[in-house]
Amino acid sequence: MIKSILLALLLGCLSTYAADETVKTAQAATPSTIVWPTQMPSKIYVLPVKIDPAAIADAKKKNAEGISILPPDEEETKKKLTDLKTDLTAAILEKMKDAELPAQIWTSSSPVPADGWKLEGNVVNLDPGKKVIGTDNPVVGIVISVADSNHPITEPFLVYNSSAKAKMSPGPGISPFAKIGNMIAKGTGLQESMQIGRLADSVAEQFGEAMEKHGLKKKDD
Numbered sequence: 001m002i003k004s005i006l007l008a009l010l011l012g013c014l015s016t017y018a019a020d021e022t023v024k025t026a027q028a029a030t031p032s033t034i035v036w037p038t039q040m041p042s043k044i045y046v047l048p049v050k051i052d053p054a055a056i057a058d059a060k061k062k063n064a065e066g067i068s069i070l071p072p073d074e075e076e077t078k079k080k081l082t083d084l085k086t087d088l089t090a091a092i093l094e095k096m097k098d099a100e101l102p103a104q105i106w107t108s109s110s111p112v113p114a115d116g117w118k119l120e121g122n123v124v125n126l127d128p129g130k131k132v133i134g135t136d137n138p139v140v141g142i143v144i145s146v147a148d149s150n151h152p153i154t155e156p157f158l159v160y161n162s163s164a165k166a167k168m169s170p171g172p173g174i175s176p177f178a179k180i181g182n183m184i185a186k187g188t189g190l191q192e193s194m195q196i197g198r199l200a201d202s203v204a205e206q207f208g209e210a211m212e213k214h215g216l217k218k219k220d221d
Helices: 002-022 053-064 074-098 194-211
Strands: 043-047 104-106 118-127 139-148 158-165
Touching: 002 158, 043 074, 053 118, 053 194, 074 104, 074 118, 074 194
Parallel strands: 043 104, 043 118
Antiparallel strands: 118 139, 139 158
């Protein structure tokens, strides 16, 4: 008798629990952690451009396949890649300033100050294009990310990619690092062959368009 009563009580509890479970409402999806700022910062800290190791590995693989992208000498390759990062960082900074944006370089390993945004560039592609004259020019592809120092979430609120095609020089499959005859581009040899200025223009232009789209910058600013 007692066992029957206990069994009835247990079944009743299970029924109530099951009923409670069936009436639970669906949980709302977790909102996105991406939060756009409501105003422009006092500073935009431009970090030195990096080159993705995968891009270098891909370039070396193509070198081995006979598609010349990097110099054959390892030390010269390191120097050229360092020059590329330096030139591209300087060009992006210059173009941002030309667009009257409060950009400045940030080379410290410490976090950027809380009064600004952090802009990072990562080169993800070093590709000489097709080995056919007049079809594809050497390309550099870069991914730009921008994060707000004031936001507790470090996830960037803006991410976009840019690329620039270089001027075509005589000969098929011209490497961005190649010296064409006696013509050596000024500075590092990359300024003309990789169109660093045009790539930096694209970076600054897309940044400005994103600011306009989100109401942080007027089109006539």
